[in-house]
Amino acid sequence: MLIESKALVLACSAIGAGLAMIAGLGPGIGQGIAAGHAAAAVGRNPGAKSDITSTMLLGQAVAETTGLYGFAVAIILLFANPLIGKL
Amino acid sequence: MVLADADFMIHGVFKYTLFGQELYITTTHVAMFIVTILILIVMICAHHKMKHAEQIPGTFQNIIEMYVQTIDNMVATIMGRNARRFVNYICTVFMFILFCNLSGLLGLRPPTADYGVTLPLGLITFALVQGCGIAKNKGKHFTNLAKPVPLLLPINVIGEIAVPLSLSLRLFGNIMSGTVMMGLIYGLLPIFFKLGIPSVLHIYFDIFSGAIQTYVFCMLTMVYINDKIADE
Numbered sequence: 632m633l634i635e636s637k638a639l640v641l642a643c644s645a646i647g648a649g650l651a652m653i654a655g656l657g658p659g660i661g662q663g664i665a666a667g668h669a670a671a672a673v674g675r676n677p678g679a680k681s682d683i684t685s686t687m688l689l690g691q692a693v694a695e696t697t698g699l700y701g702f703a704v705a706i707i708l709l710f711a712n713p714l715i716g717k718l
Numbered sequence: 719m720v721l722a723d724a725d726f727m728i729h730g731v732f733k734y735t736l737f738g739q740e741l742y743i744t745t746t747h748v749a750m751f752i753v754t755i756l757i758l759i760v761m762i763c764a765h766h767k768m769k770h771a772e773q774i775p776g777t778f779q780n781i782i783e784m785y786v787q788t789i790d791n792m793v794a795t796i797m798g799r800n801a802r803r804f805v806n807y808i809c810t811v812f813m814f815i816l817f818c819n820l821s822g823l824l825g826l827r828p829p830t831a832d833y834g835v836t837l838p839l840g841l842i843t844f845a846l847v848q849g850c851g852i853a854k855n856k857g858k859h860f861t862n863l864a865k866p867v868p869l870l871l872p873i874n875v876i877g878e879i880a881v882p883l884s885l886s887l888r889l890f891g892n893i894m895s896g897t898v899m900m901g902l903i904y905g906l907l908p909i910f911f912k913l914g915i916p917s918v919l920h921i922y923f924d925i926f927s928g929a930i931q932t933y934v935f936c937m938l939t940m941v942y943i944n945d946k947i948a949d950e
Contacts, residue, residue: 692934696884699891
């Protein structure tokens with residue numbers, strides 16, 4: 632059975648979107664480490680809780696960026712596929 | 719497609735032609751219009767209330783005072799001496815992004831889940847950062863790019879350009895992922911369950927994530943500006 636070229640591109644795009652979301656691994660680990668250290672810091676110095684929390688949130692948000700780049704690639708592959716136009 | 723009624727993309731509401739181009743009024747415009755009207759109403763009420771401020775504040779006056787005080791403290795801790803120059807801008811951006819992110823609760827598609835809204839926000843920050851740098855350091859602002867060694871010039875330039883991109887993509891990605899997830903779940907559930915279960919997810923994706931991202935956007939804006947104008 633022959634596969635249409637468009638169907639092949641769509642199938643590979645779906646796989647690629649799934650692979651792009653593997654980028655979610657890194658931010659997850661990074662945010663976990665940040666939260667763990669923040670918890671340890673609060674344990675050592677409970678008085679500075681609000682400062683520690685705001686610093687942790689800022690760091691986590693920056694660490695999240697790489698995961699969101701992967702998400703953007705996945706969204707583009709699924710809903711605004713640039714490869715179909717090249718057929 | 720199995721989830722035929724999963725719906726989270728931008729739709730055109732009204733089509734018009736301008737200079738031979740077909741343009742659309744989209745759901746983003748509508749949602750942003752509603753959000754702007756809401757902010758206007760709240761702010762006019764607040765203005766009226768604060769004109770006749772009472773010694774013992776009521777609920778509404780308390781909320782307004784708390785909001786202003788929180789933002790004032792936030793800006794003051796990061797920027798210190800320069801806080802007064804930027805607190806108005808930060809307050810405005812905070813209010814706008816917060817209301818945009820929370821508009822998912824009203825059943826609208828959040829305007830910040832459209833890259834056309836977040837990129838201008840990032841570009842405003844970029845212009846502000848560069849403007850402050852030029853005003854503070856004059857010509858040195860540009861020669862600083864070639865420090866410590868001229869070899870690093872391209873990397874420094876890329877680092878400057880990446881600021882609005884990463885700022886806008888972060889806000890867009892977070893709100894968009896929430897919108898996509900909510901859309902998929904609304905499409906997945908049978909009509910009977912649509913009333914109760916998604917409310918828990920609304921609390922996480924709209925309120926928690928939205929508030930955190932608003933905070934982060936304002937925080938990073940302040941940090942970037944402070945980098946340029948802080949005294950060495």
